[in-house]
Amino acid sequence: MPVSASPFVVSSIVTTLRAAGCVFAEDEAELILSAAADHTDLARMVERRASGLPLEHVLGWAEFGGLRIAVDPGVFVPRRRTEFLVRQAAALAGHGAVVVDLCCGSGALGAALAAGLDRIELHAADVDPAAVRCARRNVGETGLVHQGDLFEPLPVDLCGRVEILLANVPYVPTQEVELLPAEARIHEPRVALDGGRDGLDVLRRVCARAPRWLAPGGHLLVETSERQAARAEETVARSGLIPRVVTSDELCATVVVATRPGPAGSVARRTGPADPIG
Incomplete structure (x- = not known):
């Protein structure tokens, strides 16, 4: 179940991601919100992404060939x-x-x-x-x-x-x-x-x-x-x-x-x- 967040929280996430250099900050914020288990998990995921961790490692998966492929930290992300x-x-x-x-x-x-x-x-x-x-x-x-x-x-x-x-x-x-x-x-x-x-x-x-x-x-x-x-x-x-x-x-x-x-x-x-x- 996606975490429910107010427009202010969403805007804050987008601002944080954009400041970290994420070109598609809005899209990434939506994906992180959909994957977070709760607000504590959400804050942790945003922090990890802003620190430079690949989005796929933050989410735990990458979309490839119509599938969600599990991608653990330290594993090559399929392009x-x-x-x-x-x-x-x-x-x-x-x-x-x-x-x-x-x-x-x-x-x-x-x-x-x-x-x-x-x-x-x-x-x-x-x-x-x-x-x-x-x-x-x-x-x-x-x-x-x-x-x-x-x-x-x-x-x-x-x-x-x-x-x-x-x-x-x-x-x-x-x-x-x-x-x-x-x-x-x-x-x-x-x-x-x-x-x-x-x-x-x-x-x-x-x-x-x-x-x-x-x-x-x-x-x-x-x-x-x-x-x-x-x-x-x-x-x-x-x-x-x-x-x-x-x-x-x-x-x-x-x-x-x-x-x-x-x-x-x-x-x-x-x-x-x-x-x-x-």
Whole structure:
């Protein structure tokens, strides 16, 4: 039940948030009011947000793909632009597809994909214990979440069977991490942001092993920046996968979709337009 607040209290919250640099102070105030258990909780939430804590960490959830994804403090907040990657995956995944979500963070990608399709066999993995705990809450009974570095914790019987490999790897160059907004730089794990010298280090590691895990005709999908797209495409191609770059002007999103060569007819189980996710 949302906390009932007088116009004066609401105005005071908006003023506090605006003074802290919150661009959408009115919208944030409404969300905080709807989430607060009581006036003591409300004051605590406003104080935490004004101190610079990401709104999603204050609320305890982020909206992604039409779902409320639980996001604990210290866990990477899923970005709305990444919904575009999920939509691309939905267009390629068949009924009962074997899906792996690497660098899963909160598990948002796998959870959203599972919610948008009839049935998939979902496995997710992350090296961060806090992210794994969070992902297990979000994935629930729709899949299994494993803790470890990239492919290491996955069941070996997935080798050669993965039809959709989601890898939302960190791609911010190391020297640019300090230029990120404070919400990300201070409150999100560096391992989820820092992609190495040129931002492609983790992608290279994924590509080096992806062909072994993908089924013939299976797809690797990774998000990158517009200016990194060409180098990311080259990185993928060197692994023997066939890449293509797709973009969304609406979400300012760039995704590399890479396919493991396979028998004719196995490149994509579905070739229609992307399913609406959210």
